[in-house]
Amino acid sequence: MRRETADTANVVQFDSVGVRYEHGPEILQDIDFSLPAGSFHFVTGASGAGKSSILRLIYLAQRPNRGRIALFGRDVGAVRRYEMPALRRRIGVVFQDFRLLDHLSTLDNVALPLRVAGASEDDVRKFVPDLLNWVGLADHLHAKPPTLSGGQKQRVAIARAVIGRPELLLADEPTGNVDDQIAVRLMYLFEELNKLGTTVLIATHNENLVSRLRHPRLRLEHGRLRQD
Amino acid sequence: MFSRRSDLPLKDDAATRFLPWLVAPMVFLCSIALAGAFIISALLGRWDRDVSGTLTVEIAAAPGEAGESAEQTRIRVEQALRILAGTPGVADARALTQEQLVGLLAPWLGNSDLLKELPLPAMIDVTLRPDRQIDVGALAEQLSQAVPGASLDDHRVWLSKLIDLSRNIERLAVGIVVLIGGVTSATVFYATRSGMAVHHDVIEVLHLIGAPDAYIARQFAERAFALGLKGGIAGLGLTLPVLIAIGLGARSLQGGFLADLSLPFSGWAAVVALPAVAALLAMLTARVTVHRTLARML
Ligand SMILES: Nc1ncnc2c1ncn2[C@@H]1O[C@H](COP(=O)(O)OP(=O)(O)O)[C@@H](O)[C@H]1O
Ligand SMILES: [Mg+2]
Numbered sequence: 441m442r443r444e445t446a447d448t449a450n451v452v453q454f455d456s457v458g459v460r461y462e463h464g465p466e467i468l469q470d471i472d473f474s475l476p477a478g479s480f481h482f483v484t485g486a487s488g489a490g491k492s493s494i495l496r497l498i499y500l501a502q503r504p505n506r507g508r509i510a511l512f513g514r515d516v517g518a519v520r521r522y523e524m525p526a527l528r529r530r531i532g533v534v535f536q537d538f539r540l541l542d543h544l545s546t547l548d549n550v551a552l553p554l555r556v557a558g559a560s561e562d563d564v565r566k567f568v569p570d571l572l573n574w575v576g577l578a579d580h581l582h583a584k585p586p587t588l589s590g591g592q593k594q595r596v597a598i599a600r601a602v603i604g605r606p607e608l609l610l611a612d613e614p615t616g617n618v619d620d621q622i623a624v625r626l627m628y629l630f631e632e633l634n635k636l637g638t639t640v641l642i643a644t645h646n647e648n649l650v651s652r653l654r655h656p657r658l659r660l661e662h663g664r665l666r667q668d
Numbered sequence: 669m670f671s672r673r674s675d676l677p678l679k680d681d682a683a684t685r686f687l688p689w690l691v692a693p694m695v696f697l698c699s700i701a702l703a704g705a706f707i708i709s710a711l712l713g714r715w716d717r718d719v720s721g722t723l724t725v726e727i728a729a730a731p732g733e734a735g736e737s738a739e740q741t742r743i744r745v746e747q748a749l750r751i752l753a754g755t756p757g758v759a760d761a762r763a764l765t766q767e768q769l770v771g772l773l774a775p776w777l778g779n780s781d782l783l784k785e786l787p788l789p790a791m792i793d794v795t796l797r798p799d800r801q802i803d804v805g806a807l808a809e810q811l812s813q814a815v816p817g818a819s820l821d822d823h824r825v826w827l828s829k830l831i832d833l834s835r836n837i838e839r840l841a842v843g844i845v846v847l848i849g850g851v852t853s854a855t856v857f858y859a860t861r862s863g864m865a866v867h868h869d870v871i872e873v874l875h876l877i878g879a880p881d882a883y884i885a886r887q888f889a890e891r892a893f894a895l896g897l898k899g900g901i902a903g904l905g906l907t908l909p910v911l912i913a914i915g916l917g918a919r920s921l922q923g924g925f926l927a928d929l930s931l932p933f934s935g936w937a938a939v940v941a942l943p944a945v946a947a948l949l950a951m952l953t954a955r956v957t958v959h960r961t962l963a964r965m966l
Contacts, residue, residue, distance in 0.1 A: 522880070522881075525881075526878070528875075539869075539873045539876075541675065544675065552675060
């Protein structure tokens with residue numbers, strides 16, 4: 441079943457991937473899909489269907505128990521530990537719970553991907569305030585996350601995910617904390633980034649949202665994938 | 669090498685905040701041990717120079733009337749010379765002539781013909797090879813057993829025992845320094861580990877954003893360096909008055925070989941460098957600890 445050569449035009453490729461937690465049953469079985477460069481996909485399914493697990497596999501927070509995953513044409517199983525940071529920097533992630541660092545200001549949170557990549561403070565000053573301005577947080581550069589609203593935190597999380605101009609953007613329920621109107625605006629933001637060449641994968645259980653935007657979806661049901 | 673900003677909130681860590689309080693007494697103890705080692709080693713150098721070079725073997729005159737005594741003494745001298753010739757480390761052994769002996773005694777007894785009639789002890793001047801260590805104690809033992817009335821210059825035997833003792837004290841001091849370094853390093857290790865546990869979530873986020881291990885390790889290492897230096901300087905602050913007091917006390921002793929109980933310059937340099945050494949040790953330990961611990965994370 442295993443394809444020997446990864447298609448380098450695919451940013452992500454799953455082959456017969458299976459995931460289980462501890463000694464439980466496989467919550468994901470025989471997952472096969474690929475995300476071509478520049479594509480925009482949704483991954484949908486009920487709560488507990490395994491959406492977050494698929495994203496965690498892609499951003500290298502978790503290993504599959506079975507099958508093979510290729511990122512940017514590279515077999516993830518063969519990636520050495522010291523190569524992972526560089527690989528992860530090509531991926532921007534909006535975590536479901538944001539995972540902002542509470543002790544850092546908005547500006548420092550968004551600057552993190554630049555700083556861990558060794559960017560200069562000049563670059564930080566040049567790009568971060570601009571981006572925060574663009575997501576409407578110009579007045580909150582020095583605010584700490586605990587003082588921000590859910591929607592504001594979400595925009596900080598998105599800014600942090602895109603500041604490093606990732607080739608692949610993953611977002612886990614990015615519209616979970618906002619009303620439908622803001623949700624649609626966020627989607628437009630992701631579409632803008634997609635038009636600039638970023639491959640996008642968004643996990644959501646918001647059927648309403650998915651049906652309003654015409655992008656292919658990966659539907660998870662009973663641990664298996666149904667593509668339409 | 670040192671950036672001022674840190675993404676990890678290490679400044680408020682209970683796990684590492686106590687480190688200076690540990691490093692300060694460690695640096696204090698270490699300085700005292702180190703100063704002791706330097707003082708002893710300087711003393712040793714001087715004593716070694718005193719004992720090395722030459723020894724004197726004295727052989728008491730054999731009993732009996734003048735002629736026979738002189739003959740017996742001559743045989744004893746020859747025995748002693750044979751032993752000395754067979755001792756490694758002895759370059760030359762030469763018995764003083766009657767004339768030389770008389771010459772030595774003349775200032776006290778006058779240049780009297782009577783001296784020539786007295787049963788005089790014999791003396792052997794021993795020249796040692798500078799490149800060989802000689803066991804003075806063993807040689808004294810050997811001579812006194814093989815040759816009746818022979819004895820090695822007492823003062824030097826005693827000094828050589830003192831040198832052995834000092835050398836052991838010196839080794840002990842070095843051992844203490846190493847031990848203190850090990851304890852400090854182990855403490856930094858556990859403090860860093862608990863710090864990493866406290867900040868596990870932040871570290872995970874940094875990882876997922878693409879931070880290399882070195883980026884995370886650097887922040888812990890810089891913090892450990894700062895804390896180590898702080899404790900080290902405090903420890904030095906405790907040490908200096910003590911060392912200065914010892915130095916003044918030694919100077920007031922005046923005369924005798926104890927007068928030179930002062931710390932040599934190299935000793936001062938080592939003690940003053942100790943806070944930096946402690947800081948570097950803490951930094952290196954934290955760095956290695958973080959790398960080792962992270963290697964077990966995905
Ligand atoms: N760390 C974990 N340990 C054990 N079970 C887990 C863990 N994470 C997720 N699961 C289980 O795996 C299944 C899929 O979870 P998840 O991927 O979070 O789904 P979704 O994001 O679609 O809600 C759920 O049944 C959940 O309980
Ligand atoms: Mg989820």
